[in-house]
Amino acid sequence: MLKVNSKIEKKVIIVGVSGQDGRILAKLFSNNLWKTFGLSKKPISKVDVNHQVIKISWKGSDKNELFQILDSISPDLIINVAALNGNSNRLKEIEKDNPTELKIVTRDIPEFIIEWILRNRNVKFLTALSSLMYTPKNYGEFVSENTKINPQGLYGELKAQVFTNLKKIRAEHDLNVCGVIMFPHTSQYSNEGFLLQKIAKQFSETTSKYHDSILIDYPDQPIELGNAIDFCECIYLLSSKPKLTDLVIATGSTFKLRNLMNEVLAIQSTKLNVRYRNENTIYPYLIGDVDKANKLLNWKPKISISQTFQDILHAL
Numbered sequence: 001m002l003k004v005n006s007k008i009e010k011k012v013i014i015v016g017v018s019g020q021d022g023r024i025l026a027k028l029f030s031n032n033l034w035k036t037f038g039l040s041k042k043p044i045s046k047v048d049v050n051h052q053v054i055k056i057s058w059k060g061s062d063k064n065e066l067f068q069i070l071d072s073i074s075p076d077l078i079i080n081v082a083a084l085n086g087n088s089n090r091l092k093e094i095e096k097d098n099p100t101e102l103k104i105v106t107r108d109i110p111e112f113i114i115e116w117i118l119r120n121r122n123v124k125f126l127t128a129l130s131s132l133m134y135t136p137k138n139y140g141e142f143v144s145e146n147t148k149i150n151p152q153g154l155y156g157e158l159k160a161q162v163f164t165n166l167k168k169i170r171a172e173h174d175l176n177v178c179g180v181i182m183f184p185h186t187s188q189y190s191n192e193g194f195l196l197q198k199i200a201k202q203f204s205e206t207t208s209k210y211h212d213s214i215l216i217d218y219p220d221q222p223i224e225l226g227n228a229i230d231f232c233e234c235i236y237l238l239s240s241k242p243k244l245t246d247l248v249i250a251t252g253s254t255f256k257l258r259n260l261m262n263e264v265l266a267i268q269s270t271k272l273n274v275r276y277r278n279e280n281t282i283y284p285y286l287i288g289d290v291d292k293a294n295k296l297l298n299w300k301p302k303i304s305i306s307q308t309f310q311d312i313l314h315a316l
Contacts, residue, residue: 011035011075012239015109016082017049018042020189021128024232025079026053032236037073039066039082061104063112070116077239078117080110080127085191088132088152095154106158111165117175125177126239129163131184131224131250132156136284140222140254144289145181145246167246176244180235183250183288187228187308188315195225199257200313203264206272213273216261220280222254224287227303237297250288251301263306 012029016022017038030036030052038053041060049055056069060082070078084094084105094102110127117125132152134143149164151157163179170177186194192201202214226249234249261274293299 009033009035010077011037011073012077012079013037013039013070013073013075014053015039015078015080015113017053017055019081019083019085020187020191020228021081021083021232021235023049023189024187024229025081025235028232028236037075039069060109063108063115066109066112067116070113070120074120075123077124077126078113079235079239080113080125082109083128085193090193091132091155092153099154102154103158106155107162110162114166114169114175114177117177118169118173121173121175123176124239124244125175126235126244127162127166127177127179128235129179129181130156130159131181131286131288133160133163133181134286136286138284139282140285140287142287142289143181143248143250144292145179145248147289163246178238178244178246180238181246181248181288182231183224183226183248183286185226185228185231185249186312188311189228190312195223196309196312199261200309200316203272203313204316213275214261215275215277216257217276218278218281219258219261219276220256221282222256222285224250224254224285225305226251226301227305227308230301230303234293234297234299237299238293241296245292245296247293247296248288248290249293250290252288252290254285254287255305260305260309264309267306267310 012034014022014025017026018040026036026038026049036053038049038055039058082105113125117123133149133156135150135152149160151160166177166179186196190197206214231249238247
């Protein structure tokens, strides 16, 4: 993790501290001498973060309660990574079964914070956005912070509403706020419903002789997927800048599951029966344009997808 020295204690509030990104960011900021507060809808006893983090329970839909918390802490920086856990398929289920909760977490919470920032203009605010604000039409289509929005589903539409509103209010009131467009990312802290977690579980069960093979769908589809620890370090670097700016956080490249499995099997020196389904099926896909992150922050992802998979496998 990054480490800097600081003589003046600064305060950061991480909204959504119980999730993957929130937990990583909480550890990163507290290790770098920030007084770190974590807001979560989960019971505080179940929030697994660095012991130095001050954990605060919040209902999530109560704006006045949030304002009271923010007023009492008087932070220098607020980072919103609140989200409903799940991959794209799970998000579709939530859109159908619980759209109200999706709207609260995805759109209302960041807009509550922006409203509070309008009355506390010296506070910096960074909110996580999503590559689902864009729908791929071509193969290997690059997305930057200036790409025209074309949302996928309700989740992408809500994120797009936040981004549009944030840019409008920032221009009108000269606020130090920004959105980070985060492409898919994972780590050993992700829940078991995500792609690499599912494959790692198959891998583990096969080596334990519960199954005799691994089944991989769409092995040749290019995938843009990064490591959450890398992505959170990019957020940390950006938040340390005097002036925030919208940014894409991604790997800027793709991989294929077939190549990943070949690499992992070679590293593990393991012979497994890997079966593939829907081979040579390739759909349009997006790639994150990381040129701005590279130039502004001198940031590049360091953790390979192979290492990420092995970390997930070892965490099972």
